[in-house]
Amino acid sequence: xxxxxxxxxxxxxxxxxxxxxxxxxxxxxxxxxxxxxxxxxxxxxxxxxxxxxxxxxxxxxxxxxxxxxxxxxxxxxxxxxxxxxxxxxxxxxxxxxxxxxxxxxxxxxxxxxxxxxxxxxxxxxxxxxxxxxxxxxxxxxxxxxxxxxxxxxxxxxxxxxxxxxxxxxxxxxxxxxxxxxxxxxxxxxxxxxxxxxxxxxxxxxxxxxxxxxxxxxxxxxxxxxxxxxxxxxxxxxxxxxxxxxxxxxxxxxxxxxxxxxxxx
Amino acid sequence: xxxxxxxxxxxxxxxxxxxxxxxxxxxxxxxxxxxxxxxxxxxxxxxxxxxxxxxxxxxxxxxxxxxxxxxxxxxxxxxxxxxxxxxxxxxxxxxxxxxxxxxxxxxxxxxxxxxxxxxxxxxxxxxxxxxxxxxxxxxxxxxxxxxxxxxxxxxxxxxxxxxxxxxxxxxxxxxxxxxxxxxxxxxxxxxxxxxxxxxxxxxxxxxxxxxxxxxxxxxxxxxxxxxxxxxxxxxxxxxxxxxxxxxxxxxxxxxxxxxxxxxx
Numbered sequence: 367x368x369x370x371x372x373x374x375x376x377x378x379x380x381x382x383x384x385x386x387x388x389x390x391x392x393x394x395x396x397x398x399x400x401x402x403x404x405x406x407x408x409x410x411x412x413x414x415x416x417x418x419x420x421x422x423x424x425x426x427x428x429x430x431x432x433x434x435x436x437x438x439x440x441x442x443x444x445x446x447x448x449x450x451x452x453x454x455x456x457x458x459x460x461x462x463x464x465x466x467x468x469x470x471x472x473x474x475x476x477x478x479x480x481x482x483x484x485x486x487x488x489x490x491x492x493x494x495x496x497x498x499x500x501x502x503x504x505x506x507x508x509x510x511x512x513x514x515x516x517x518x519x520x521x522x523x524x525x526x527x528x529x530x531x532x533x534x535x536x537x538x539x540x541x542x543x544x545x546x547x548x549x550x551x552x553x554x555x556x557x558x559x560x561x562x563x564x565x566x567x568x569x570x571x572x573x574x575x576x577x578x579x580x581x582x583x584x585x586x587x588x589x590x591x592x593x594x595x596x597x598x599x600x601x602x603x604x605x606x607x608x609x610x611x612x613x614x615x616x617x618x619x620x621x622x623x624x625x626x627x628x629x630x
Numbered sequence: 631x632x633x634x635x636x637x638x639x640x641x642x643x644x645x646x647x648x649x650x651x652x653x654x655x656x657x658x659x660x661x662x663x664x665x666x667x668x669x670x671x672x673x674x675x676x677x678x679x680x681x682x683x684x685x686x687x688x689x690x691x692x693x694x695x696x697x698x699x700x701x702x703x704x705x706x707x708x709x710x711x712x713x714x715x716x717x718x719x720x721x722x723x724x725x726x727x728x729x730x731x732x733x734x735x736x737x738x739x740x741x742x743x744x745x746x747x748x749x750x751x752x753x754x755x756x757x758x759x760x761x762x763x764x765x766x767x768x769x770x771x772x773x774x775x776x777x778x779x780x781x782x783x784x785x786x787x788x789x790x791x792x793x794x795x796x797x798x799x800x801x802x803x804x805x806x807x808x809x810x811x812x813x814x815x816x817x818x819x820x821x822x823x824x825x826x827x828x829x830x831x832x833x834x835x836x837x838x839x840x841x842x843x844x845x846x847x848x849x850x851x852x853x854x855x856x857x858x859x860x861x862x863x864x865x866x867x868x869x870x871x872x873x874x875x876x877x878x879x880x881x882x883x884x885x886x887x888x889x890x891x892x893x894x
Contacts, residue, residue: 568804571804575808588813
């Protein structure tokens with residue numbers, strides 16, 4: 367982490383991403399001055415944890431001395447919020463979305479804009495070591511790029527420049543590696559619970575699976591009945607899932623995909 | 631690990647599981663005396679690593695002084711091999727399959743039978759710390775149960791008794807947690823490669839995802855566009871996968887399953 371000039375930051379949003387970034391910025395010596403949330407409630411919960419911040423339900427920050435307004439809200443709410451956002455021309459406005467292009471910020475007339483995308487899964491309940499979280503930066507000018515990189519480097523050692531197209535691909539890859547993987551681990555836990563088996567039984571297997579997949583090409587170390595074309599086991603598994611038709615369909619889609627990737 | 635009387639062991643099969651077990655048994659002071667493989671080639675590769683073993687293509691072990699014959703072959707070959715297997719009545723025959731019941735061994739008339747299931751993903755190229763691998767034992771008598779548990783405890787600290795039905799459920803859960811998870815990590819790596827992005831970018835995210843899923847209920851920490859019902863992102867992702875129709879179908883099946891699990 368680099369020591370940098372303390373910045374004055376507004377967070378638009380008080381969800382999982384804003385929650386962790388606000389605390390990381392504060393720990394790095396920046397001042398989070400305002401937190402916007404629609405209802406005000408979650409903004410208040412977050413500002414209670416921050417020394418200088420107050421909650422707000424207004425998106426007009428023209429009278430707030432802010433270096434950076436960071437918009438960390440779901441993509442589905444982004445356009446509506448950006449349309450209402452009001453900042454001074456000196457303020458940098460950046461969003462934190464993996465899938466939204468830089469150009470979505472052209473809504474905000476005359477602002478200096480960029481993207482500040484932390485590639486991590488955040489839940490309010492669990493602390494995250496931000497230092498190793500890649501933060502991917504894009505901006506409409508060299509100057510804004512440098513300012514956002516400086517902010518990122520004050521909380522993380524993994525800062526990179528990346529354009530909108532690459533970020534979109536990265537976000538798609540992250541959905542497979544994180545969101546979808548998490549769901550599969552949820553299903554496996556549900557199967558264990560329904561059979562009265564302790565979930566810890568699978569932990570050594572999960573750890574080894576991940577260690578292997580990170581250090582080798584996962585396709586080359588694929589094991590299990592799908593890649594062995596062990597049809598008896600595959601049929602038995604589909605049969606065992608008959609109480610869960612959605613899991614059956616998923617089992618089939620995953621088996622197809624494993625077998626097809628193997629033919630290439 | 632417990633120090634036990636050295637056992638004389640025959641391995642039927644020379645694939646990933648046999649490969650790792652044979653070396654673990656040898657390291658624990660047991661004598662692997664023979665390794666069967668159909669062609670003899672893979673059996674020879676494995677016996678080259680073992681001090682006392684010779685390869686064989688015969689399944690008649692009546693003249694081999696073996697305490698235990700461990701059958702570690704794909705389920706699809708199990709019945710054919712068991713039909714040809716010949717052992718003395720004192721020998722214990724055990725298979726290593728997660729999905730096959732104990733009763734599959736009733737093919738072998740007069741033998742003492744059991745199951746010796748190591749819950750791990752094995753690839754020949756990668757060493758595995760067997761000490762923490764759960765080994766799940768089932769047998770047709772208390773005596774065989776104890777002998778197999780003793781053998782298991784000589785290489786692992788995680789030995790448990792489990793019946794055929796629970797083992798089948800455990801194996802199904804393992805397919806989701808390991809085989810399917812590995813495939814998703816493969817897809818995510820492929821997406822990164824096709825965009826010229828380094829795979830290491832996702833490592834902090836993968837590590838955090840797994841750490842979270844092992845210590846909390848994965849369903850309760852699910853993140854991403856599917857659970858947020860962020861239809862614009864979901865549609866954009868399906869569109870981005872248009873060169874990979876199988877991945878598109880899989881993306882849809884996973885999204886459905888995440889959204890359905892969330893409604894319960």
